[in-house]
Amino acid sequence: MVLKIVDMKRSYEQLIKQHFADHTQMALLTGPRQVGKTTTSQSIQPKNNTYYFNWDDIEDRQRILQGGQVIAAYINIDRLRDKVPLVIFDEIHKYSQWKSFIKGFYDRYHKECRILVTGSARLDVFKKGGDSLMGRYFYYRLHPLSVNELLNRPPSATDIQMPVKIADKAFLNLLKWGGFPEPYLKQDQRFYNRWTRLRKQQLFQEDIRELTNIQGLGQLEILATLIQHQTGELTSYSSLAKKTRVSVDTIRRWTGTLESLYFCFAVRPWTKNITRSLLKEPKYYLWDWSQCTSKGGRNENFIASHLLKAVHNWTDQGLGEYELFFLRDKDKREVDFLVSKNQQPWFIVEVKSSIKEKLSPNLALFQKQLSLKHAFQVAMDGDYIDRDIFTLDKPTIVPAKTFLSQLV
Numbered sequence: 001m002v003l004k005i006v007d008m009k010r011s012y013e014q015l016i017k018q019h020f021a022d023h024t025q026m027a028l029l030t031g032p033r034q035v036g037k038t039t040t041s042q043s044i045q046p047k048n049n050t051y052y053f054n055w056d057d058i059e060d061r062q063r064i065l066q067g068g069q070v071i072a073a074y075i076n077i078d079r080l081r082d083k084v085p086l087v088i089f090d091e092i093h094k095y096s097q098w099k100s101f102i103k104g105f106y107d108r109y110h111k112e113c114r115i116l117v118t119g120s121a122r123l124d125v126f127k128k129g130g131d132s133l134m135g136r137y138f139y140y141r142l143h144p145l146s147v148n149e150l151l152n153r154p155p156s157a158t159d160i161q162m163p164v165k166i167a168d169k170a171f172l173n174l175l176k177w178g179g180f181p182e183p184y185l186k187q188d189q190r191f192y193n194r195w196t197r198l199r200k201q202q203l204f205q206e207d208i209r210e211l212t213n214i215q216g217l218g219q220l221e222i223l224a225t226l227i228q229h230q231t232g233e234l235t236s237y238s239s240l241a242k243k244t245r246v247s248v249d250t251i252r253r254w255t256g257t258l259e260s261l262y263f264c265f266a267v268r269p270w271t272k273n274i275t276r277s278l279l280k281e282p283k284y285y286l287w288d289w290s291q292c293t294s295k296g297g298r299n300e301n302f303i304a305s306h307l308l309k310a311v312h313n314w315t316d317q318g319l320g321e322y323e324l325f326f327l328r329d330k331d332k333r334e335v336d337f338l339v340s341k342n343q344q345p346w347f348i349v350e351v352k353s354s355i356k357e358k359l360s361p362n363l364a365l366f367q368k369q370l371s372l373k374h375a376f377q378v379a380m381d382g383d384y385i386d387r388d389i390f391t392l393d394k395p396t397i398v399p400a401k402t403f404l405s406q407l408v
Helices: 011-022 037-042 058-066 068-074 098-109 168-177 181-186 189-211 217-229 237-244 248-260 295-316 361-370 400-405
Strands: 026-030 050-054 086-090 114-119 137-141 264-269 283-286 322-328 334-341 344-352 374-379 396-399
Touching: 011 026, 011 037, 011 137, 026 037, 037 050, 037 086, 037 114, 050 058, 058 068, 068 098, 086 098, 098 114, 137 295, 168 181, 168 295, 168 400, 181 189, 189 217, 217 237, 217 248, 217 283, 237 248, 248 264, 264 295, 283 295, 295 322, 295 334, 295 344, 295 400, 334 361, 344 361, 361 374, 374 400, 396 400
Parallel strands: 026 114, 026 137, 050 086, 086 114, 264 322, 344 374, 374 396
Antiparallel strands: 264 283, 322 334, 334 344
């Protein structure tokens, strides 16, 4: 079974619903532009019991600037209701005093309403003054669509799920069009081209201007293009600095900005317990894997994005502390990805385009060094096999369709 357009519901909807069923703390929901935060947040409760305030809307901004009491009066917070209302503040991180406003509103009204804060920049990064929100929220990260989400499966109470078959066409469309809902559902090249251009304009002409003090936007765009063309490669900050004609320190700051605004994400090397470990800069991948310029880069980015979504989702649900790394030693032996669980290495993944490629000897080498439970060589073109691959304890070539269906 594959999700149809008319049935498009994000698994995060149920996740946030469960949050408010179990907790009184705020939910902070972040993710890239156009990944579905607004649609998801407004689907949690009936519209007649949901109040949405968007900082980018002039009238909503004026109400927010007048303070929490004005918001409370506007939604009639003192009125008796069958169900506690949901109050959504969208893109409020653009307000210089957002943290103080949210803290004050929560402290005064959290018993009378539930509060959801959403934004397309990381709310844990753009903290511009005010007291700490510690203890007042739980953090959730909304990712693009994935294989498992297209299968329309509810959130799992465990990290690994049993495999389910996804149609070949749906899998290939996800790889081609990316996981952002609109281009995936449209699957139209002209729409995709316009959507991509607009999203880039919003990033460089709106978000970066509003949220940072960066002046050299032209050079920053060059940096973004360079990252796009070297997806998954070892990063050389000095090389990037030379090509963009800025300092290495500036490159480090700018890559951090591009991460915080969900253009790219970094995967760093795992160095514990590795013989002749090599401390290197991170590898960068795109949040929109459809923008990768090479087939191999897109395949690797596709798997990286699914793994990042999994470790974020498992961590946000409270199942443990999960992280994503890559492996490389001084002898240049490398494995694309390592997933850790509670600071301990759990499984490793090598990405290959073809099921016919030989098993990488590095999988067995690193599995032995790190005492890993699982080591997979994920083949992008492999046919689905109805088998729980997380019962395997030795390096094995597995199809991407099976592997990804067992994640999130």
